[in-house]
Every structure is written in C-alpha cells, then in structure tokens.
Amino acid sequence: MSTMSVTHFHVRWPDQTHSKCYSPSSIIKNFLRLGETYAVDDFVARSRRALEIASGRVRRKFGYSCAHAAHTVGEIERIAARFADQPDARIVVESFEE
Numbered sequence: 001m002s003t004m005s006v007t008h009f010h011v012r013w014p015d016q017t018h019s020k021c022y023s024p025s026s027i028i029k030n031f032l033r034l035g036e037t038y039a040v041d042d043f044v045a046r047s048r049r050a051l052e053i054a055s056g057r058v059r060r061k062f063g064y065s066c067a068h069a070a071h072t073v074g075e076i077e078r079i080a081a082r083f084a085d086q087p088d089a090r091i092v093v094e095s096f097e098e
Helices: 026-030 040-062 067-081
Strands: 007-012 018-023 037-039 090-097
Touching: 007 026, 018 026, 018 040, 018 067, 026 040, 037 040, 040 067, 040 090
Parallel strands: none
Antiparallel strands: 007 018, 007 090, 037 090
16 A cells, blocks of 8 residues: 655744644645744644645545544644734744655
8 A cells, every 4th residue: 555745844833832743745835835934823724724635635545534634733723722812923834844
C-alpha cells in the first residue's frame, strides 16, 4: 500500500509558543506560506480547510478519514481560542517538514 505525503508545519503563536502540526498531505502548502504571518481566525480557517481536504484524500485512498488530521484541527482551534480577545494577534508559519 502506498503512503501519503505527510507534512508537518511548525508555527509560532502570538504568545511565542511553538507547535508542530500534522497534515497527512502536502496540500497544507497550498493554504499556508513559509514565513507568512496570519491573523488567528484566518490561520484557523486555512488550516481547517487544508486538513479537511487532506483527510478526504486519505479517505479516497484508504477508505477511512485521517483521525490525526482531525486531532490537529482540534488542537489548532483549542490553542487559537486563547487569543480570541486579541484582534491583532498573529501566527507565523516557521517551517515545513516532509
């Protein structure tokens, strides 16, 4: 059975903490750019959409959705909620790892 192109994306949150996020597909690179800074809501929406597409690719290829991608979306949403009252908060995409 062939594999998907797993990509991790590393981000820096507004409080200067870092996360290593998982995508089962390199599609994430179509939604987020290296070195780019995103408003929190924009980052969450882009990440969610990319990971939904990536999970759909897993479903088509293997017959089941990617639970790890769903978990990543949940983690991104959970962390992002900490900055809900900070309209100027920004998230930086620091690197991609394939």
